[in-house]
Amino acid sequence: RGCRYCSETGAGGAALALSGRHEARTMAVQFLFQRDFNQGDLQPALDDFWAEHKAGGKVKAFAEQLIRGVERERAHLDDQLVKYAANWDIKRMGAVDRNVMRVALFEMNFCPDIPPVVTINEAIDVAKELSSDESGKFVNGILDRARKEMDRPARAAVLRKPARGG
Numbered sequence: 001r002g003c004r005y006c007s008e009t010g011a012g013g014a015a016l017a018l019s020g021r022h023e024a025r026t027m028a029v030q031f032l033f034q035r036d037f038n039q040g041d042l043q044p045a046l047d048d049f050w051a052e053h054k055a056g057g058k059v060k061a062f063a064e065q066l067i068r069g070v071e072r073e074r075a076h077l078d079d080q081l082v083k084y085a086a087n088w089d090i091k092r093m094g095a096v097d098r099n100v101m102r103v104a105l106f107e108m109n110f111c112p113d114i115p116p117v118v119t120i121n122e123a124i125d126v127a128k129e130l131s132s133d134e135s136g137k138f139v140n141g142i143l144d145r146a147r148k149e150m151d152r153p154a155r156a157a158v159l160r161k162p163a164r165g166g
Helices: 018-037 042-052 057-084 095-110 116-130 133-148
Strands: none
Touching: 018 042, 018 057, 018 095, 018 116, 042 057, 057 095, 057 133, 095 116, 095 133, 116 133
């Protein structure tokens, strides 16, 4: 039930208020933006980031789950970006837009407890907040193409049935 990455630590999006999820997504994008330019070991980079950016426990936990998930699935997410951003070279996309869409595609693929339309609306808001109104339109177009090809409801969470004990 919930995000297969986020549920590992109980930091899934459903457990966090909307404003907290927005803050966590924004922080995840900020970290991933920095990571595009400063590669290296993940944990020291996270430690440095959190030393500069204060966040509550649940916000930090959800942000880290998004970050770690995007890092693990980056190749798959970038393949999707290339597919849905027809005629766009991923390296020519704005770094903020690219990372907003990586986080959103991660949620859409691996966090069934968050409806895709919620993820897309959040991604548009984060793109507008960290970049521009035009970025919001760009992000919306690409993520909506991805959503249309997904085998899940657009406006509802996919709740997994609990496993039967034996």
